[in-house]
Amino acid sequence: MNIGWYLTVSVIVFCIGAGGVLTRRNPLVILLCLELMLNAANLALIAFSRMWGNGDGQVFAIIVLVVAACEVTIGLGVVVAMYRRRVPIDVDELRELHG
Amino acid sequence: MAPVFFFLASIGAIAGAFGVATLRNPFYSVLALVSHLVALAALFLLLRAEFIAAAQVVVYAGAVMVLYVFVVAYVGNQVEPVRAAGGPGLKVGSVIFAGALAVELLIAVLGSGLKGIDSKGAPYAPGFGTPASIGELLLTRFLFPFEAASFLLLMAAVGAVVLARRRGGLEAADEAEPQRIDFRLPPGSGSMAEGVGDINPTGHLDVRAALTPAAVPAPEERDR
Incomplete structure:
Protein backbone atom coordinates (compact mmCIF):
# COMPACT_ATOMS: atom_id res chain seq x y z
CA MET A 1 0.00 0.00 0.00
CA ASN A 2 1.18 3.51 -0.77
CA ILE A 3 2.11 5.84 2.05
CA GLY A 4 -0.69 8.22 1.08
CA TRP A 5 -3.31 5.69 2.20
CA TYR A 6 -1.86 5.58 5.71
CA LEU A 7 -1.79 9.38 5.84
CA THR A 8 -5.46 9.44 4.78
CA VAL A 9 -6.40 7.12 7.65
CA SER A 10 -4.37 9.30 9.99
CA VAL A 11 -6.19 12.47 8.86
CA ILE A 12 -9.61 10.84 9.26
CA VAL A 13 -8.83 9.58 12.78
CA PHE A 14 -7.42 12.97 13.75
CA CYS A 15 -10.55 14.77 12.61
CA ILE A 16 -12.84 12.32 14.40
CA GLY A 17 -10.84 13.01 17.55
CA ALA A 18 -11.05 16.78 17.03
CA GLY A 19 -14.81 16.60 16.52
CA GLY A 20 -15.13 14.49 19.66
CA VAL A 21 -13.17 17.00 21.72
CA LEU A 22 -15.45 19.77 20.48
CA THR A 23 -18.77 18.01 20.94
CA ARG A 24 -18.43 15.85 24.05
CA ARG A 25 -18.89 17.19 27.57
CA ASN A 26 -17.60 14.42 29.81
CA PRO A 27 -13.90 15.10 30.56
CA LEU A 28 -13.14 11.36 30.48
CA VAL A 29 -14.39 11.11 26.89
CA ILE A 30 -12.54 14.31 25.98
CA LEU A 31 -9.33 12.68 27.22
CA LEU A 32 -10.11 9.62 25.11
CA CYS A 33 -10.58 11.82 22.04
CA LEU A 34 -7.25 13.53 22.77
CA GLU A 35 -5.72 10.04 22.73
CA LEU A 36 -7.26 9.53 19.30
CA MET A 37 -5.59 12.67 18.00
CA LEU A 38 -2.21 11.66 19.45
CA ASN A 39 -2.54 8.21 17.90
CA ALA A 40 -3.34 9.70 14.51
CA ALA A 41 -0.17 11.79 14.78
CA ASN A 42 1.73 8.62 15.70
CA LEU A 43 0.43 6.86 12.60
CA ALA A 44 1.56 9.76 10.41
CA LEU A 45 5.00 9.77 12.07
CA ILE A 46 5.47 6.06 11.50
CA ALA A 47 4.25 6.32 7.91
CA PHE A 48 6.81 9.04 7.22
CA SER A 49 9.46 6.96 8.98
CA ARG A 50 8.66 4.13 6.56
CA MET A 51 8.76 6.55 3.65
CA TRP A 52 12.27 7.72 4.49
CA GLY A 53 13.50 4.36 5.66
CA ASN A 54 15.08 5.49 8.92
CA GLY A 55 13.93 5.04 12.48
CA ASP A 56 13.78 8.64 13.68
CA GLY A 57 10.03 8.86 13.26
CA GLN A 58 9.58 5.71 15.34
CA VAL A 59 11.63 7.16 18.18
CA PHE A 60 9.47 10.27 18.01
CA ALA A 61 6.37 8.06 18.16
CA ILE A 62 7.68 6.48 21.36
CA ILE A 63 8.16 9.94 22.89
CA VAL A 64 4.58 10.82 21.90
CA LEU A 65 3.44 7.60 23.62
CA VAL A 66 5.19 8.71 26.83
CA VAL A 67 3.67 12.20 26.68
CA ALA A 68 0.23 10.66 26.13
CA ALA A 69 0.66 8.43 29.19
CA CYS A 70 1.64 11.46 31.32
CA GLU A 71 -1.34 13.43 30.04
CA VAL A 72 -3.69 10.57 30.88
CA THR A 73 -2.28 10.29 34.39
CA ILE A 74 -2.69 13.97 35.19
CA GLY A 75 -6.07 14.21 33.48
CA LEU A 76 -7.49 11.25 35.37
CA GLY A 77 -6.04 12.67 38.61
CA VAL A 78 -7.94 15.91 37.96
CA VAL A 79 -11.14 13.96 37.23
CA VAL A 80 -10.79 12.01 40.49
CA ALA A 81 -10.15 15.25 42.43
CA MET A 82 -13.26 16.76 40.82
CA TYR A 83 -15.28 13.74 41.84
CA ARG A 84 -14.01 13.96 45.43
CA ARG A 85 -15.03 17.60 45.65
CA ARG A 86 -18.53 16.78 44.36
CA VAL A 87 -17.98 19.02 41.35
CA PRO A 88 -20.16 17.91 38.44
CA ILE A 89 -18.12 15.89 35.92
CA ASP A 90 -19.08 18.11 33.03
CA VAL A 91 -16.86 20.60 31.27
CA ASP A 92 -19.73 23.01 30.66
CA GLU A 93 -20.34 23.31 34.39
CA LEU A 94 -16.70 24.01 35.23
CA ARG A 95 -16.06 27.71 35.06
CA GLU A 96 -13.47 28.34 37.73
CA LEU A 97 -10.08 26.85 38.44
CA HIS A 98 -9.43 27.83 42.05
CA GLY A 99 -9.45 25.06 44.61
CA MET B 1 -2.46 -9.78 0.92
CA ALA B 2 -1.23 -6.46 2.26
CA PRO B 3 -4.12 -4.38 0.81
CA VAL B 4 -6.67 -6.71 2.44
CA PHE B 5 -4.99 -6.38 5.82
CA PHE B 6 -4.65 -2.64 5.35
CA PHE B 7 -8.33 -2.12 4.62
CA LEU B 8 -9.44 -4.41 7.45
CA ALA B 9 -7.19 -2.64 9.95
CA SER B 10 -8.04 0.86 8.78
CA ILE B 11 -11.77 0.16 8.82
CA GLY B 12 -11.34 -1.17 12.36
CA ALA B 13 -9.33 1.89 13.40
CA ILE B 14 -11.80 4.38 11.94
CA ALA B 15 -14.81 2.53 13.33
CA GLY B 16 -13.19 2.41 16.77
CA ALA B 17 -12.42 6.12 16.61
CA PHE B 18 -15.99 6.87 15.59
CA GLY B 19 -17.25 4.77 18.49
CA VAL B 20 -15.04 6.64 20.96
CA ALA B 21 -16.39 9.98 19.80
CA THR B 22 -20.07 9.06 19.58
CA LEU B 23 -20.91 6.36 22.16
CA ARG B 24 -22.86 7.82 25.03
CA ASN B 25 -21.58 5.57 27.82
CA PRO B 26 -17.93 6.36 28.76
CA PHE B 27 -17.27 2.69 29.49
CA TYR B 28 -18.16 1.72 25.93
CA SER B 29 -15.98 4.57 24.70
CA VAL B 30 -13.01 3.05 26.52
CA LEU B 31 -13.72 -0.36 24.98
CA ALA B 32 -13.99 1.24 21.53
CA LEU B 33 -10.62 2.89 22.10
CA VAL B 34 -9.09 -0.51 22.94
CA SER B 35 -10.30 -1.96 19.63
CA HIS B 36 -9.05 1.17 17.84
CA LEU B 37 -5.60 0.72 19.41
CA VAL B 38 -5.37 -2.93 18.38
CA ALA B 39 -6.33 -2.06 14.80
CA LEU B 40 -3.77 0.75 14.82
CA ALA B 41 -1.11 -1.70 16.00
CA ALA B 42 -1.91 -3.83 12.95
CA LEU B 43 -1.33 -0.76 10.75
CA PHE B 44 2.00 -0.20 12.51
CA LEU B 45 2.96 -3.78 11.74
CA LEU B 46 2.16 -3.20 8.08
CA LEU B 47 4.52 -0.21 8.21
CA ARG B 48 7.23 -2.48 9.66
CA ALA B 49 7.27 -0.82 13.06
CA GLU B 50 7.22 -4.01 15.08
CA PHE B 51 8.48 -2.59 18.34
CA ILE B 52 5.99 0.29 18.37
CA ALA B 53 3.15 -2.08 17.60
CA ALA B 54 4.08 -4.30 20.55
CA ALA B 55 4.54 -1.29 22.85
CA GLN B 56 1.18 0.09 21.71
CA VAL B 57 -0.66 -3.10 22.60
CA VAL B 58 1.16 -3.70 25.89
CA VAL B 59 1.42 -0.15 27.24
CA TYR B 60 -1.68 1.45 25.78
CA ALA B 61 -4.26 -1.25 25.39
CA GLY B 62 -2.96 -3.05 28.44
CA ALA B 63 -1.97 -0.51 31.08
CA VAL B 64 -3.40 2.91 30.24
CA MET B 65 -6.81 1.50 29.37
CA VAL B 66 -6.95 -0.35 32.71
CA LEU B 67 -6.38 3.04 34.36
CA TYR B 68 -9.28 4.43 32.34
CA VAL B 69 -11.54 1.55 33.26
CA PHE B 70 -10.74 2.01 36.95
CA VAL B 71 -11.50 5.73 36.86
CA VAL B 72 -14.72 5.24 34.88
CA ALA B 73 -15.80 2.63 37.44
CA TYR B 74 -14.83 4.95 40.32
CA VAL B 75 -16.52 8.07 39.00
CA GLY B 76 -19.53 6.07 37.87
CA ASN B 77 -20.93 5.70 34.42
CA GLN B 78 -22.44 9.08 33.95
CA VAL B 79 -24.51 8.97 30.82
CA GLU B 80 -24.61 12.35 29.20
CA PRO B 81 -27.91 14.05 28.56
CA VAL B 82 -28.84 14.05 24.92
CA ARG B 83 -28.88 17.78 24.43
CA ALA B 84 -25.59 19.63 24.65
CA ALA B 85 -25.50 22.63 26.95
CA GLY B 86 -24.31 24.93 24.22
CA GLY B 87 -27.38 24.19 22.14
CA PRO B 88 -27.63 22.19 18.93
CA GLY B 89 -25.89 24.92 16.95
CA LEU B 90 -22.61 24.30 18.73
CA LYS B 91 -22.71 20.58 17.93
CA VAL B 92 -23.49 21.12 14.26
CA GLY B 93 -20.78 23.77 14.07
CA SER B 94 -18.24 21.41 15.63
CA VAL B 95 -19.05 18.64 13.16
CA ILE B 96 -18.78 21.08 10.26
CA PHE B 97 -15.45 22.29 11.64
CA ALA B 98 -14.12 18.73 11.90
CA GLY B 99 -15.19 17.97 8.34
CA ALA B 100 -13.58 21.15 7.03
CA LEU B 101 -10.40 20.27 8.92
CA ALA B 102 -10.39 16.80 7.34
CA VAL B 103 -10.76 18.22 3.81
CA GLU B 104 -8.07 20.81 4.46
CA LEU B 105 -5.60 18.29 5.89
CA LEU B 106 -6.23 15.85 3.05
CA ILE B 107 -5.54 18.57 0.50
CA ALA B 108 -2.43 19.61 2.41
CA VAL B 109 -1.08 16.06 2.76
CA LEU B 110 -1.99 14.48 -0.55
CA GLY B 111 -1.36 17.62 -2.57
CA SER B 112 2.01 18.26 -1.03
CA GLY B 113 3.83 16.91 -4.07
CA LEU B 114 6.14 14.67 -2.05
CA LYS B 115 7.28 11.90 -4.34
CA GLY B 116 7.42 9.36 -1.53
CA ILE B 117 3.69 9.59 -0.81
CA ASP B 118 2.83 7.74 -4.01
CA SER B 119 5.39 5.03 -3.39
CA LYS B 120 5.53 2.09 -1.04
CA GLY B 121 8.32 3.73 0.92
CA ALA B 122 12.03 3.23 1.06
CA PRO B 123 13.40 -0.24 0.26
CA TYR B 124 13.26 -2.46 3.30
CA ALA B 125 16.53 -2.76 5.17
CA PRO B 126 16.95 -5.73 7.53
CA VAL B 162 -0.59 14.95 44.74
CA LEU B 163 -3.85 15.44 42.83
CA ALA B 164 -5.58 12.26 43.90
CA ARG B 165 -4.53 11.95 47.53
CA ARG B 166 -7.25 11.76 50.11
CA ARG B 167 -6.25 14.48 52.57
CA GLY B 168 -4.61 17.70 51.61
CA GLY B 169 -5.08 21.08 50.09
CA LEU B 170 -7.58 19.93 47.55
CA GLU B 171 -10.05 18.57 50.08
CA ALA B 172 -12.88 20.71 51.33
CA ALA B 173 -13.34 21.04 55.09
CA ASP B 174 -16.88 19.68 55.02
CA GLU B 175 -15.75 16.41 53.54
CA ALA B 176 -14.78 14.85 56.86
CA GLU B 177 -16.27 11.47 57.62
CA PRO B 178 -19.66 11.76 59.32
CA GLN B 179 -19.39 11.19 63.06
CA ARG B 180 -21.03 8.17 64.51
CA ILE B 181 -24.13 9.21 66.35
CA ASP B 182 -24.52 7.77 69.82
CA PHE B 183 -27.74 5.85 69.89
CA ARG B 184 -27.01 4.28 73.25
CA LEU B 185 -29.99 3.79 75.51
CA PRO B 186 -29.71 5.04 79.09
CA PRO B 187 -28.99 2.38 81.71
CA GLY B 188 -31.94 0.52 83.06
CA SER B 189 -34.08 0.77 79.94
CA GLY B 190 -34.01 -2.95 79.25
CA SER B 191 -31.52 -3.24 76.43
CA MET B 192 -30.01 -6.53 75.34
CA ALA B 193 -26.57 -5.59 76.68
CA GLU B 194 -28.07 -5.15 80.12
CA GLY B 195 -29.53 -8.60 79.93
CA VAL B 196 -26.07 -10.11 79.95
CA GLY B 197 -24.92 -7.82 82.76
CA ASP B 198 -22.94 -5.48 80.61
CA ILE B 199 -24.02 -2.10 81.92
CA ASN B 200 -25.96 -2.40 85.13
CA PRO B 201 -24.63 -5.48 86.86
CA THR B 202 -26.09 -4.59 90.25
CA GLY B 203 -29.60 -4.68 88.90
CA HIS B 204 -31.10 -1.65 90.58
CA LEU B 205 -31.76 1.43 88.63
CA ASP B 206 -30.24 4.70 89.73
CA VAL B 207 -32.31 7.28 87.91
CA ARG B 208 -30.18 10.21 88.89
CA ALA B 209 -27.00 8.58 87.67
CA ALA B 210 -28.76 7.48 84.49
CA LEU B 211 -29.66 11.01 83.60
CA THR B 212 -26.15 12.41 84.03
CA PRO B 213 -23.88 12.17 81.01
CA ALA B 214 -21.21 10.35 83.01
CA ALA B 215 -23.46 7.31 83.25
CA VAL B 216 -23.07 6.62 79.56
CA PRO B 217 -19.70 4.96 79.16
CA ALA B 218 -17.12 6.46 76.89
CA PRO B 219 -17.00 5.01 73.34
CA GLU B 220 -13.66 3.28 73.93
CA GLU B 221 -15.06 1.30 76.82
CA ARG B 222 -18.21 0.30 75.01
CA ASP B 223 -16.43 -1.23 72.07
CA ARG B 224 -14.91 -4.16 73.81
Whole structure:
Protein backbone atom coordinates (compact mmCIF):
# COMPACT_ATOMS: atom_id res chain seq x y z
CA MET A 1 0.00 0.00 0.00
CA ASN A 2 1.18 3.51 -0.77
CA ILE A 3 2.11 5.84 2.05
CA GLY A 4 -0.69 8.22 1.08
CA TRP A 5 -3.31 5.69 2.20
CA TYR A 6 -1.86 5.58 5.71
CA LEU A 7 -1.79 9.38 5.84
CA THR A 8 -5.46 9.44 4.78
CA VAL A 9 -6.40 7.12 7.65
CA SER A 10 -4.37 9.30 9.99
CA VAL A 11 -6.19 12.47 8.86
CA ILE A 12 -9.61 10.84 9.26
CA VAL A 13 -8.83 9.58 12.78
CA PHE A 14 -7.42 12.97 13.75
CA CYS A 15 -10.55 14.77 12.61
CA ILE A 16 -12.84 12.32 14.40
CA GLY A 17 -10.84 13.01 17.55
CA ALA A 18 -11.05 16.78 17.03
CA GLY A 19 -14.81 16.60 16.52
CA GLY A 20 -15.13 14.49 19.66
CA VAL A 21 -13.17 17.00 21.72
CA LEU A 22 -15.45 19.77 20.48
CA THR A 23 -18.77 18.01 20.94
CA ARG A 24 -18.43 15.85 24.05
CA ARG A 25 -18.89 17.19 27.57
CA ASN A 26 -17.60 14.42 29.81
CA PRO A 27 -13.90 15.10 30.56
CA LEU A 28 -13.14 11.36 30.48
CA VAL A 29 -14.39 11.11 26.89
CA ILE A 30 -12.54 14.31 25.98
CA LEU A 31 -9.33 12.68 27.22
CA LEU A 32 -10.11 9.62 25.11
CA CYS A 33 -10.58 11.82 22.04
CA LEU A 34 -7.25 13.53 22.77
CA GLU A 35 -5.72 10.04 22.73
CA LEU A 36 -7.26 9.53 19.30
CA MET A 37 -5.59 12.67 18.00
CA LEU A 38 -2.21 11.66 19.45
CA ASN A 39 -2.54 8.21 17.90
CA ALA A 40 -3.34 9.70 14.51
CA ALA A 41 -0.17 11.79 14.78
CA ASN A 42 1.73 8.62 15.70
CA LEU A 43 0.43 6.86 12.60
CA ALA A 44 1.56 9.76 10.41
CA LEU A 45 5.00 9.77 12.07
CA ILE A 46 5.47 6.06 11.50
CA ALA A 47 4.25 6.32 7.91
CA PHE A 48 6.81 9.04 7.22
CA SER A 49 9.46 6.96 8.98
CA ARG A 50 8.66 4.13 6.56
CA MET A 51 8.76 6.55 3.65
CA TRP A 52 12.27 7.72 4.49
CA GLY A 53 13.50 4.36 5.66
CA ASN A 54 15.08 5.49 8.92
CA GLY A 55 13.93 5.04 12.48
CA ASP A 56 13.78 8.64 13.68
CA GLY A 57 10.03 8.86 13.26
CA GLN A 58 9.58 5.71 15.34
CA VAL A 59 11.63 7.16 18.18
CA PHE A 60 9.47 10.27 18.01
CA ALA A 61 6.37 8.06 18.16
CA ILE A 62 7.68 6.48 21.36
CA ILE A 63 8.16 9.94 22.89
CA VAL A 64 4.58 10.82 21.90
CA LEU A 65 3.44 7.60 23.62
CA VAL A 66 5.19 8.71 26.83
CA VAL A 67 3.67 12.20 26.68
CA ALA A 68 0.23 10.66 26.13
CA ALA A 69 0.66 8.43 29.19
CA CYS A 70 1.64 11.46 31.32
CA GLU A 71 -1.34 13.43 30.04
CA VAL A 72 -3.69 10.57 30.88
CA THR A 73 -2.28 10.29 34.39
CA ILE A 74 -2.69 13.97 35.19
CA GLY A 75 -6.07 14.21 33.48
CA LEU A 76 -7.49 11.25 35.37
CA GLY A 77 -6.04 12.67 38.61
CA VAL A 78 -7.94 15.91 37.96
CA VAL A 79 -11.14 13.96 37.23
CA VAL A 80 -10.79 12.01 40.49
CA ALA A 81 -10.15 15.25 42.43
CA MET A 82 -13.26 16.76 40.82
CA TYR A 83 -15.28 13.74 41.84
CA ARG A 84 -14.01 13.96 45.43
CA ARG A 85 -15.03 17.60 45.65
CA ARG A 86 -18.53 16.78 44.36
CA VAL A 87 -17.98 19.02 41.35
CA PRO A 88 -20.16 17.91 38.44
CA ILE A 89 -18.12 15.89 35.92
CA ASP A 90 -19.08 18.11 33.03
CA VAL A 91 -16.86 20.60 31.27
CA ASP A 92 -19.73 23.01 30.66
CA GLU A 93 -20.34 23.31 34.39
CA LEU A 94 -16.70 24.01 35.23
CA ARG A 95 -16.06 27.71 35.06
CA GLU A 96 -13.47 28.34 37.73
CA LEU A 97 -10.08 26.85 38.44
CA HIS A 98 -9.43 27.83 42.05
CA GLY A 99 -9.45 25.06 44.61
CA MET B 1 -2.46 -9.78 0.92
CA ALA B 2 -1.23 -6.46 2.26
CA PRO B 3 -4.12 -4.38 0.81
CA VAL B 4 -6.67 -6.71 2.44
CA PHE B 5 -4.99 -6.38 5.82
CA PHE B 6 -4.65 -2.64 5.35
CA PHE B 7 -8.33 -2.12 4.62
CA LEU B 8 -9.44 -4.41 7.45
CA ALA B 9 -7.19 -2.64 9.95
CA SER B 10 -8.04 0.86 8.78
CA ILE B 11 -11.77 0.16 8.82
CA GLY B 12 -11.34 -1.17 12.36
CA ALA B 13 -9.33 1.89 13.40
CA ILE B 14 -11.80 4.38 11.94
CA ALA B 15 -14.81 2.53 13.33
CA GLY B 16 -13.19 2.41 16.77
CA ALA B 17 -12.42 6.12 16.61
CA PHE B 18 -15.99 6.87 15.59
CA GLY B 19 -17.25 4.77 18.49
CA VAL B 20 -15.04 6.64 20.96
CA ALA B 21 -16.39 9.98 19.80
CA THR B 22 -20.07 9.06 19.58
CA LEU B 23 -20.91 6.36 22.16
CA ARG B 24 -22.86 7.82 25.03
CA ASN B 25 -21.58 5.57 27.82
CA PRO B 26 -17.93 6.36 28.76
CA PHE B 27 -17.27 2.69 29.49
CA TYR B 28 -18.16 1.72 25.93
CA SER B 29 -15.98 4.57 24.70
CA VAL B 30 -13.01 3.05 26.52
CA LEU B 31 -13.72 -0.36 24.98
CA ALA B 32 -13.99 1.24 21.53
CA LEU B 33 -10.62 2.89 22.10
CA VAL B 34 -9.09 -0.51 22.94
CA SER B 35 -10.30 -1.96 19.63
CA HIS B 36 -9.05 1.17 17.84
CA LEU B 37 -5.60 0.72 19.41
CA VAL B 38 -5.37 -2.93 18.38
CA ALA B 39 -6.33 -2.06 14.80
CA LEU B 40 -3.77 0.75 14.82
CA ALA B 41 -1.11 -1.70 16.00
CA ALA B 42 -1.91 -3.83 12.95
CA LEU B 43 -1.33 -0.76 10.75
CA PHE B 44 2.00 -0.20 12.51
CA LEU B 45 2.96 -3.78 11.74
CA LEU B 46 2.16 -3.20 8.08
CA LEU B 47 4.52 -0.21 8.21
CA ARG B 48 7.23 -2.48 9.66
CA ALA B 49 7.27 -0.82 13.06
CA GLU B 50 7.22 -4.01 15.08
CA PHE B 51 8.48 -2.59 18.34
CA ILE B 52 5.99 0.29 18.37
CA ALA B 53 3.15 -2.08 17.60
CA ALA B 54 4.08 -4.30 20.55
CA ALA B 55 4.54 -1.29 22.85
CA GLN B 56 1.18 0.09 21.71
CA VAL B 57 -0.66 -3.10 22.60
CA VAL B 58 1.16 -3.70 25.89
CA VAL B 59 1.42 -0.15 27.24
CA TYR B 60 -1.68 1.45 25.78
CA ALA B 61 -4.26 -1.25 25.39
CA GLY B 62 -2.96 -3.05 28.44
CA ALA B 63 -1.97 -0.51 31.08
CA VAL B 64 -3.40 2.91 30.24
CA MET B 65 -6.81 1.50 29.37
CA VAL B 66 -6.95 -0.35 32.71
CA LEU B 67 -6.38 3.04 34.36
CA TYR B 68 -9.28 4.43 32.34
CA VAL B 69 -11.54 1.55 33.26
CA PHE B 70 -10.74 2.01 36.95
CA VAL B 71 -11.50 5.73 36.86
CA VAL B 72 -14.72 5.24 34.88
CA ALA B 73 -15.80 2.63 37.44
CA TYR B 74 -14.83 4.95 40.32
CA VAL B 75 -16.52 8.07 39.00
CA GLY B 76 -19.53 6.07 37.87
CA ASN B 77 -20.93 5.70 34.42
CA GLN B 78 -22.44 9.08 33.95
CA VAL B 79 -24.51 8.97 30.82
CA GLU B 80 -24.61 12.35 29.20
CA PRO B 81 -27.91 14.05 28.56
CA VAL B 82 -28.84 14.05 24.92
CA ARG B 83 -28.88 17.78 24.43
CA ALA B 84 -25.59 19.63 24.65
CA ALA B 85 -25.50 22.63 26.95
CA GLY B 86 -24.31 24.93 24.22
CA GLY B 87 -27.38 24.19 22.14
CA PRO B 88 -27.63 22.19 18.93
CA GLY B 89 -25.89 24.92 16.95
CA LEU B 90 -22.61 24.30 18.73
CA LYS B 91 -22.71 20.58 17.93
CA VAL B 92 -23.49 21.12 14.26
CA GLY B 93 -20.78 23.77 14.07
CA SER B 94 -18.24 21.41 15.63
CA VAL B 95 -19.05 18.64 13.16
CA ILE B 96 -18.78 21.08 10.26
CA PHE B 97 -15.45 22.29 11.64
CA ALA B 98 -14.12 18.73 11.90
CA GLY B 99 -15.19 17.97 8.34
CA ALA B 100 -13.58 21.15 7.03
CA LEU B 101 -10.40 20.27 8.92
CA ALA B 102 -10.39 16.80 7.34
CA VAL B 103 -10.76 18.22 3.81
CA GLU B 104 -8.07 20.81 4.46
CA LEU B 105 -5.60 18.29 5.89
CA LEU B 106 -6.23 15.85 3.05
CA ILE B 107 -5.54 18.57 0.50
CA ALA B 108 -2.43 19.61 2.41
CA VAL B 109 -1.08 16.06 2.76
CA LEU B 110 -1.99 14.48 -0.55
CA GLY B 111 -1.36 17.62 -2.57
CA SER B 112 2.01 18.26 -1.03
CA GLY B 113 3.83 16.91 -4.07
CA LEU B 114 6.14 14.67 -2.05
CA LYS B 115 7.28 11.90 -4.34
CA GLY B 116 7.42 9.36 -1.53
CA ILE B 117 3.69 9.59 -0.81
CA ASP B 118 2.83 7.74 -4.01
CA SER B 119 5.39 5.03 -3.39
CA LYS B 120 5.53 2.09 -1.04
CA GLY B 121 8.32 3.73 0.92
CA ALA B 122 12.03 3.23 1.06
CA PRO B 123 13.40 -0.24 0.26
CA TYR B 124 13.26 -2.46 3.30
CA ALA B 125 16.53 -2.76 5.17
CA PRO B 126 16.95 -5.73 7.53
CA GLY B 127 16.61 -4.70 11.16
CA PHE B 128 14.37 -1.69 10.47
CA GLY B 129 11.96 -1.16 13.35
CA THR B 130 13.27 -3.94 15.57
CA PRO B 131 13.83 -3.29 19.29
CA ALA B 132 17.59 -3.39 18.71
CA SER B 133 17.59 -0.55 16.20
CA ILE B 134 15.10 1.55 18.19
CA GLY B 135 17.09 1.03 21.39
CA GLU B 136 20.33 1.98 19.71
CA LEU B 137 18.77 5.19 18.40
CA LEU B 138 17.27 5.99 21.80
CA LEU B 139 20.53 5.54 23.65
CA THR B 140 22.85 7.25 21.17
CA ARG B 141 21.31 9.88 18.96
CA PHE B 142 18.19 10.61 20.99
CA LEU B 143 19.62 10.29 24.48
CA PHE B 144 18.44 13.70 25.63
CA PRO B 145 14.78 13.21 24.57
CA PHE B 146 14.91 9.80 26.24
CA GLU B 147 16.07 11.27 29.55
CA ALA B 148 13.60 14.14 29.27
CA ALA B 149 10.79 11.63 28.73
CA SER B 150 11.77 9.66 31.81
CA PHE B 151 11.84 12.87 33.88
CA LEU B 152 8.42 13.79 32.49
CA LEU B 153 7.07 10.41 33.58
CA LEU B 154 8.45 10.98 37.08
CA MET B 155 6.79 14.40 37.28
CA ALA B 156 3.49 12.95 36.06
CA ALA B 157 3.58 10.21 38.70
CA VAL B 158 4.25 12.72 41.50
CA GLY B 159 1.55 15.04 40.15
CA ALA B 160 -1.03 12.24 40.03
CA VAL B 161 -0.27 11.32 43.64
CA VAL B 162 -0.59 14.95 44.74
CA LEU B 163 -3.85 15.44 42.83
CA ALA B 164 -5.58 12.26 43.90
CA ARG B 165 -4.53 11.95 47.53
CA ARG B 166 -7.25 11.76 50.11
CA ARG B 167 -6.25 14.48 52.57
CA GLY B 168 -4.61 17.70 51.61
CA GLY B 169 -5.08 21.08 50.09
CA LEU B 170 -7.58 19.93 47.55
CA GLU B 171 -10.05 18.57 50.08
CA ALA B 172 -12.88 20.71 51.33
CA ALA B 173 -13.34 21.04 55.09
CA ASP B 174 -16.88 19.68 55.02
CA GLU B 175 -15.75 16.41 53.54
CA ALA B 176 -14.78 14.85 56.86
CA GLU B 177 -16.27 11.47 57.62
CA PRO B 178 -19.66 11.76 59.32
CA GLN B 179 -19.39 11.19 63.06
CA ARG B 180 -21.03 8.17 64.51
CA ILE B 181 -24.13 9.21 66.35
CA ASP B 182 -24.52 7.77 69.82
CA PHE B 183 -27.74 5.85 69.89
CA ARG B 184 -27.01 4.28 73.25
CA LEU B 185 -29.99 3.79 75.51
CA PRO B 186 -29.71 5.04 79.09
CA PRO B 187 -28.99 2.38 81.71
CA GLY B 188 -31.94 0.52 83.06
CA SER B 189 -34.08 0.77 79.94
CA GLY B 190 -34.01 -2.95 79.25
CA SER B 191 -31.52 -3.24 76.43
CA MET B 192 -30.01 -6.53 75.34
CA ALA B 193 -26.57 -5.59 76.68
CA GLU B 194 -28.07 -5.15 80.12
CA GLY B 195 -29.53 -8.60 79.93
CA VAL B 196 -26.07 -10.11 79.95
CA GLY B 197 -24.92 -7.82 82.76
CA ASP B 198 -22.94 -5.48 80.61
CA ILE B 199 -24.02 -2.10 81.92
CA ASN B 200 -25.96 -2.40 85.13
CA PRO B 201 -24.63 -5.48 86.86
CA THR B 202 -26.09 -4.59 90.25
CA GLY B 203 -29.60 -4.68 88.90
CA HIS B 204 -31.10 -1.65 90.58
CA LEU B 205 -31.76 1.43 88.63
CA ASP B 206 -30.24 4.70 89.73
CA VAL B 207 -32.31 7.28 87.91
CA ARG B 208 -30.18 10.21 88.89
CA ALA B 209 -27.00 8.58 87.67
CA ALA B 210 -28.76 7.48 84.49
CA LEU B 211 -29.66 11.01 83.60
CA THR B 212 -26.15 12.41 84.03
CA PRO B 213 -23.88 12.17 81.01
CA ALA B 214 -21.21 10.35 83.01
CA ALA B 215 -23.46 7.31 83.25
CA VAL B 216 -23.07 6.62 79.56
CA PRO B 217 -19.70 4.96 79.16
CA ALA B 218 -17.12 6.46 76.89
CA PRO B 219 -17.00 5.01 73.34
CA GLU B 220 -13.66 3.28 73.93
CA GLU B 221 -15.06 1.30 76.82
CA ARG B 222 -18.21 0.30 75.01
CA ASP B 223 -16.43 -1.23 72.07
CA ARG B 224 -14.91 -4.16 73.81
